[in-house]
Amino acid sequence: MPSMPPNGTASETLIADALLDWFSRHKRDLPWRMTYSPYHVWISEIMLQQTQMERGVEYFKRWIARFPDVDSLAQAPQDEVLKLWEGLGYYSRARNLHKAARMVVELHGGTLPPSMEALLALPGIGPYTARAIASIAFRQDVCVVDANVERLVSRLYNIGQPVKSRQAQKEIGEYGQRLLPSGHAREFNQALMEFGSLVCTPRNPSCPQCALAHWCRAREAGVQEERPVVAKAPSPVYLTMATGILIHDGHILTQKRLAEDVWGNLWEFPGGVVEEGETPQEAVIREYMEETRLIVNHPEPIASFKHSFTRFRVTLHAFVVTLLSSPEELDLQAAQEHRWASWSEIMKLAFPAGHRKLVRHLDNDPKFRAKVHT
DNA sequence: AACTCGTGGCG
DNA sequence: TCGCCAAGAGT
Known part of the structure; x- marks a missing residue:
């Protein structure tokens, strides 16, 4: 059944109908598309921020199994919340x-509020997520603008300004709202985003099979590959880091990072950046002194790991170190809390991805495991 | 308004 | 291999 957008022209109606039709035939079967409960929509939208949909699915299922509703989440300790987020x-x-x-x-008796104002007042809910929840969970006629919509609309209307510019953002929001068929925001917004991620892709878009090709001004001008216009990303910074596993009485020293730092409130092994003219071994010994006031030596190499975070590309060298001073001298300088953890405790704490790779490696090393209390 | 915050997949 | 990218928000 054709649907009329508010203020819609004929072609806008046709575009919206084509998107809705495509979505009805190609939408993926996703766990948050079962009941569209506001809580499920909320969790999925937060998880999918800056995250590939495929990766979000398993995290979502585990999360809902452990925190089925707002109350169970509210009552949980933060360490457990972060553990379920580990790796995302x-x-x-x-x-x-x-x-x-x-x-x-x-404030709301355990039920997510439907109004945009109340949603925006909650931490972690910004312009995109407020609109996503309002439209997908509560069926309000507001359009969403995420990276998929930016790309799709900037191609459809051949927007040549940088997508992140004020002018382009304004235009994209206006075009999106004009296209939105009233009463169909739940399906239409998901259709826009899913079409953007599966058909109107960043590279090699499927223009020959595209249901919107007839209306696409960028394709008409042959510049679809140059839309959207994005600023070139700054080149990554390469770092060498070192970390040390310290075992004492069969337990491993871990520390909880400061709340406001990168990986805030996650756990880690002491370590840090290898400075100029320093070996990784020297860096581990120095970092232990700086971060814990403990004297360690004899760093024995375990393995090295490549990982990246934000703009950094890291090579992480890991060692087992030996304690020279007394454990009583432990005096944390760069963390809020420490724990001498058994291996089963290590598995329950949330670590940054690089250190989690190290833990997984050690989990498969019988010689190492023999030194640590289970 | 520019910076910061993670991570893994993909071509 | 490596640059690009992802259902953005907070400051």
Whole structure:
């Protein structure tokens, strides 16, 4: 059944109908598309921020199994919330989600509020997510603008300004709202985004099979590959880092990072950046002194790992170190808390991805495991 | 308004 | 291999 957008021209109606039709035939079967409960929509939207949809699915299922509703999330300790987020990155999303759940219990009786204003007042919910929840969970007629929509609309209307510019953002939002068929925001917004991610892709878009090709001004001008116009990303910074596993009485020293730092409130092994003219071994010994005031030596190499975070590309050298001073001299300088952990405790703590790779490596090393209390 | 925050997949 | 990218938000 054709649907009429507010203020819609004929071609806008045709475009919207083509998108809705495509979505009805190609939409993926996703766990948050079962009941569209506001809580499920909320969790999925936070998880999918800056994250590939495929990766979000398993995290979502585990999350819902453990935190089936706002109350269970609000009551959980933060360490457990972060553990379920481990590996997804941008951990402020988890911290804010947790904080927001407690606010929803306090301010809204445990039910997510439908109004945009109330949604925007919750930590972690910004312009995109407020609109996504309002439209997908509560069926309000507001359009969403994410990276998919930016790309799709900037091609459809051949927008030559940088997508992130004020002017382009304004235009994209206006075009999106004009295309939106009233009463169909739930399906239409998902259709826009899914079409953008599966058909109107960043590279090699499927223009020959595209249901919107007839209306696409960028394709008409032959510049679809040059849309959207994005600023060139700054080149990555390469770092060498070193970390040391310290075993004492069969337990491993771990420390909880400061709340406001990168990986805030996650756990890690002491270590840091290898400075100019320094070996990784020397760096581990120095970092132990700087971060814990403990004297360690004899760093024995375990393995090296490549990983990256934000703009950094890291080679992480890992060692087992020996304690020279007394453990009583431990005096944390760069962390909020420490724990001498058994291996099963290590498995329950949330680590940044690089250190989690190290833990997985050691988990498969019988010689190492023999030195550590289970 | 520019910077910062993670991570893994893909061509 | 390596640059690009992802259902953005907070400051």
